[in-house]
Amino acid sequence: MTPTPSHLTPAAATLLGEPALQRIEAIRSERWIAYPRAKQALAILQQLVAHPRTTRMPSLAIYGDSGMGKTMIMQRFRSEHPPVFDATAGVEQTLVLALQMTGRPSERRFFAQLLATAGAPRSSRCDIVELEQAAIRVLRTIGVKVLVIDEIHNILAGPHRDQRIILNTLRFLSNELSLSLVCLGVGDAREAIGGDIQLARRIDEMQLHRWVANEEFETLVALILRNLPLRKPSLLTARALRRVLQMTDGVSARIFRVLNELAIDAIVAGDEEITDEAVEHWRPVVERQAAFA
Template sequence: MNELYTYVHEKFRHLVTAPNDIRIAFLDEPRWIGYDIAKDIIENLVSLMNKPKRPRMLNLLVIGDSNNGKTTLIRRFYDLYGESHVDSHSNGIRPIILAEAPPSANEKELYVSLLERFYVPYRPTDSLVKLRYQTIHLFREYKVKMLIIDEFHSLLVGTPRLQRQVMNAIKMLCNELQIPIVGVGTRDAIRVLHTDPQHASRFDVAELPTWKLDHKFQQLLFQFQSVLPLQNCSNLQDPALAAKIHTISGGNLGNVHRLLVACTVEAITSGTEQITLAIIEKHSWVQPTQGLRKIIG
């Protein structure tokens, strides 16, 4: 029977006839949907990570609107290439350190955030110099090849002096360890780089733009359809459905995902077993700004 549901990826085809609660629970699991720009950025990251060490490593800033897939992309890259392991000499290896920027520009909090990723004892009350030394030591000991800092735009919070200090700390880590550093954040993160022209010259910028209503967006919807365990094909790439989904989501990837999950749950619980135009319109509340205007109005 599974061969009937060819519009669903073969890995998930068995779920089409599963009980409703199992199918709905499946929708809440994190799942990677590959698309061209994301694949290009991941290839760029792999290339950066494998470059030989040198005094001035090239860095990368990945930017995009909030909820547009930046963190999902970075975590996908981390899952593929950042797994901790033990080498032939029984040494622990951490190829990638993925940390979150502190909530404001603060050099000491930056080191604390990085130290947390190693799961080793440290004292947050230690001096800045000692925390800096311990951070550098652990990066070397675990042979880290790349540092990724998510929520990079948070470094804008604080005085210009504190912003310069934390960016100088990042530059020092790059120089001292000779590894690439990747920042991930909203477009505001670009302003962080301009605290000093030297910072801007060290970073390339890769953007995850919002989606336009075109054949690539239709292809994205076709890929989404392959992970939705419905018993009837929804043909999400149909121009009318694609246009409505794009209007509601604003081309924001996170909004697209949220909308399609809500519509799939409706299709399962109602017995429709496919996403229709009426179901999509019923869930137009998914667009946050529209919902806010309705509440205010």
């Protein structure tokens, strides 16, 4: 049995025997990397699921610029708590229900979205009260403990009256069903949630700051490199790491994209490693194409 190369995770090492095109496809595919900041967020979210049902449930808001990994954390959290069929009750239990706030939310659209996400049919003739009662009934039946709302800052796109109604609705659902709320969004999300003081007081905050040159960033890069199926270890100096930060402005999604494209370049060129020189000379694909226009 061939031992796993020390510079790769077992999953990445299994790809080394694959042709270049398959390895490149794997690099471009969406994958989860458990870096410390994301693990911390997931640990807090797990505490919400495990928390005993009380009249005032703890909740969490995760703020961060676009591309800082909020949605990936939400998707990972949801995948760790998939729906499970309860044979005794005859229904599918869904501890974690996740949805994305619509671009211009209203009370009707929000309840309709809740029902659709929960897989419950509804009549287009239902009034607001019927939609509300149906949503409460369905969420209680399927056992939702945590309601996750991504892009919560979209609340601000609606009129002030609708904003207040949506926030009141979230607080009502949390009280009525003893469920925790998890809200994710950019910096404006704090303003959106702050529109309801009572709701804001019960929501803890976690900020996903942009990366800076420190040990935490070095750990992130090391974990990304261990998940790239290159045959040689990539040993980047502090200067190269600073260059990565400069090119990406410390945004998680851009950091992943730069390292992924560098890895693909290394496979295509046959180098099988990311070098300081490659980092120094790397340019976005769009700029490369523009150079030949």
